[in-house]
Amino acid sequence: MTTVDRGPDTSRENVADAKAAAAGLASSRKRRPGWRLLLGQPLFVAVVVIAWAIWRSQADLDSIEKRQLDWTLLGRLTLEHLKLTVVATVIVLAIAVPLGIALTRPRLRRAAPLVVAFANAGQAAPVIGLIVLLAIWLGFGFWTAILALCLYAILPVLRNTIVGLQGVDPTLVEAGRGMGMSNRSVLGRIELPLAVPVIMAGIRTALVLVVGTATLATFIDAGGLGGLITTGIRLLRYPVLISGAILVAALALLIDWAGRVLEEVTRPRGLE
Amino acid sequence: MWDYIAERHAQLLYQSYQHLSLVIQCVLLATVLAVGLAVFVHRNPRIAALAGGVSAIGLTIPSFALLGLLIPLAGIGTATSVIAVTFYATLPILRNAVVGLAGVDSTLIESARGMGMGAVRTLLRVELPLAWPVILAGVRVSAQMSMGIAAIAAYVLGPGLGSFIFTGLTQIGGKNALNSALVGTLGVVLLALILDALLLLAGRLTTSRGIRV
Structure with missing residues (x-):
C-alpha cells in the first residue's frame, strides 16, 4: 500500500470499525477529548430529557398513550435496557480481554490474525438477522438477547486488546525483564497499563454498539426501550413512538458519555 | 432450504436487487454529500473537528x-429507510474525507499553487486524488x-431482504420461519x-496511478 493508503482508517471494514473509528479509536489518538465535549454531552441530554418530561407531564394523551407512557413503565423499560447493556458488556469484557491477552502471548500469537479475521467476518451479518436466528434456535427472552449482543460486541474489545498490547514498545518489556520482573508482573505492571487507553476505547465502542442494538431486543421479548418504538409503530401512536426514540437516543448518548469518562478516569497517570 | 429458495427465487431475487439498489443509491448520495461537506470544512481545523464530533455523536444514535x-x-x-440509511452512510465517509484531506502534504498543495493551479484545480487534481483511498475506505x-x-x-416496510428476516420472526414456530430468517440474513451477508x-x-x-500499489 502507498503512504496515503496507509492512513489509520483504511483497515476498518465494518460496523464495529466504523463506530470504533468514529467514536473510540479517534479519541484514543487525541491526547484529551476536551472538557467541553465531556460536559456538553450530558448537558445536552439533560436538556432534551427535561424538555421531554415537561411535555409528557402536560401533553394531552389518549388512554392508550397514557398507559404506554406511564412513568413506572418507562422506568422499568429504561432499567431493562440498562440491564441488557451492562450484563452484555460485562460478559464481553470477561471473555474478550483475557482472550486478547492470551492471543498476544508467544504461544498463541500466531492464532491472533485468524481469530480477528473470524470475528470480522461474523460482524458482516446484519444484527437483526442474528437476533432472529438465535431466537428461533434458543427461544425468546433475555439471555438470547444477551448472547446476540455479546456476539456482536466482542470484536471491538478483542481487537483493541490485541492491538493495544502489541503496540507496547518492546524495549519497555525488555527493560522490565532486565529489572528481574516475571512474565506476570511484566504483563500486569507494564503491558496492561500501557495498553489501557486502547482497550478502554474498545470497551466504549462495545458499550455504544450494545446500547444501540439492545433497542432490537424487544423483537424477541427481551425488554428495553425499543418496545416503545415498536408499539408506537404498530398502534400508529406518534407520541409513544417519538418518546421511545428520544429516550433511546438520550440513553445511548449518556452511555457513550459514561464510556468517555471511564476512558479519562482509567488512563494511567504516567500516560499523557 | 433449497426448496424454499427454489420456490421463492423470484421474490428473493427481487428483494435482493431492491436491497442492493437501496444501499448503492444511498451510499452514492452519502459520498457526494460527505465529500462536498468535507471539502467545505477541511480548511478550517475547528469546523473540521466539529464535523468529526458530529460524526461520532451521530453514530451513537441507535x-x-x-x-x-x-x-x-x-x-x-421507502422514504424513511432512504433517509436513515443515507444519514448513517454519510458519517463515516465524512470523517474519513476530513481526515484524508487534512492528511494531504501541505508542500504538495504549495507546489500545485506554485505551478499556477487555482484553488479548484488544486482540489480536483491534487487534494481529492490523494485523499481518495482514505475516502474510499x-x-x-x-x-x-x-x-x-x-x-x-x-x-417500517422499507424495501429489501430485511423483510425475509421479519417474516421469519413473525412466523416463528412455523416450518418456514428458519428458512426465511436464514435466507434473509445470508442474503444480506x-x-x-x-x-x-x-x-x-x-x-x-479510480485511485490515481501515482499512488497505486
Missing part, C-alpha cells in the same frame, strides 16, 4: 431510534453498515461481500 423519529416526518416505507465502512441498517428498516468486492475494484480503477 438506528432504530432514528427510524422512529423519521416515521412522523416521512411516513412508513470510509465508503466501504458505510456500505457494510448500510446493509445492516437497510435490513432493520424493513420493519452475500450482498455485503459482493458490494465490498465491487468497491475494492472501483478503488483500483
Whole structure:
C-alpha cells in the first residue's frame, strides 16, 4: 500500500470499525477529548430529557398513550435496557480481554490474525438477522438477547486488546525483564497499563454498539426501550413512538458519555 | 432450504436487487454529500473537528431510534429507510474525507499553487486524488453498515431482504420461519461481500496511478 493508503482508517471494514473509528479509536489518538465535549454531552441530554418530561407531564394523551407512557413503565423499560447493556458488556469484557491477552502471548500469537479475521467476518451479518436466528434456535427472552449482543460486541474489545498490547514498545518489556520482573508482573505492571487507553476505547465502542442494538431486543421479548418504538409503530401512536426514540437516543448518548469518562478516569497517570 | 429458495427465487431475487439498489443509491448520495461537506470544512481545523464530533455523536444514535423519529416526518416505507440509511452512510465517509484531506502534504498543495493551479484545480487534481483511498475506505465502512441498517428498516416496510428476516420472526414456530430468517440474513451477508468486492475494484480503477500499489 502507498503512504496515503496507509492512513489509520483504511483497515476498518465494518460496523464495529466504523463506530470504533468514529467514536473510540479517534479519541484514543487525541491526547484529551476536551472538557467541553465531556460536559456538553450530558448537558445536552439533560436538556432534551427535561424538555421531554415537561411535555409528557402536560401533553394531552389518549388512554392508550397514557398507559404506554406511564412513568413506572418507562422506568422499568429504561432499567431493562440498562440491564441488557451492562450484563452484555460485562460478559464481553470477561471473555474478550483475557482472550486478547492470551492471543498476544508467544504461544498463541500466531492464532491472533485468524481469530480477528473470524470475528470480522461474523460482524458482516446484519444484527437483526442474528437476533432472529438465535431466537428461533434458543427461544425468546433475555439471555438470547444477551448472547446476540455479546456476539456482536466482542470484536471491538478483542481487537483493541490485541492491538493495544502489541503496540507496547518492546524495549519497555525488555527493560522490565532486565529489572528481574516475571512474565506476570511484566504483563500486569507494564503491558496492561500501557495498553489501557486502547482497550478502554474498545470497551466504549462495545458499550455504544450494545446500547444501540439492545433497542432490537424487544423483537424477541427481551425488554428495553425499543418496545416503545415498536408499539408506537404498530398502534400508529406518534407520541409513544417519538418518546421511545428520544429516550433511546438520550440513553445511548449518556452511555457513550459514561464510556468517555471511564476512558479519562482509567488512563494511567504516567500516560499523557 | 433449497426448496424454499427454489420456490421463492423470484421474490428473493427481487428483494435482493431492491436491497442492493437501496444501499448503492444511498451510499452514492452519502459520498457526494460527505465529500462536498468535507471539502467545505477541511480548511478550517475547528469546523473540521466539529464535523468529526458530529460524526461520532451521530453514530451513537441507535438506528432504530432514528427510524422512529423519521416515521412522523416521512411516513412508513421507502422514504424513511432512504433517509436513515443515507444519514448513517454519510458519517463515516465524512470523517474519513476530513481526515484524508487534512492528511494531504501541505508542500504538495504549495507546489500545485506554485505551478499556477487555482484553488479548484488544486482540489480536483491534487487534494481529492490523494485523499481518495482514505475516502474510499470510509465508503466501504458505510456500505457494510448500510446493509445492516437497510435490513432493520424493513420493519417500517422499507424495501429489501430485511423483510425475509421479519417474516421469519413473525412466523416463528412455523416450518418456514428458519428458512426465511436464514435466507434473509445470508442474503444480506452475500450482498455485503459482493458490494465490498465491487468497491475494492472501483478503488483500483479510480485511485490515481501515482499512488497505486
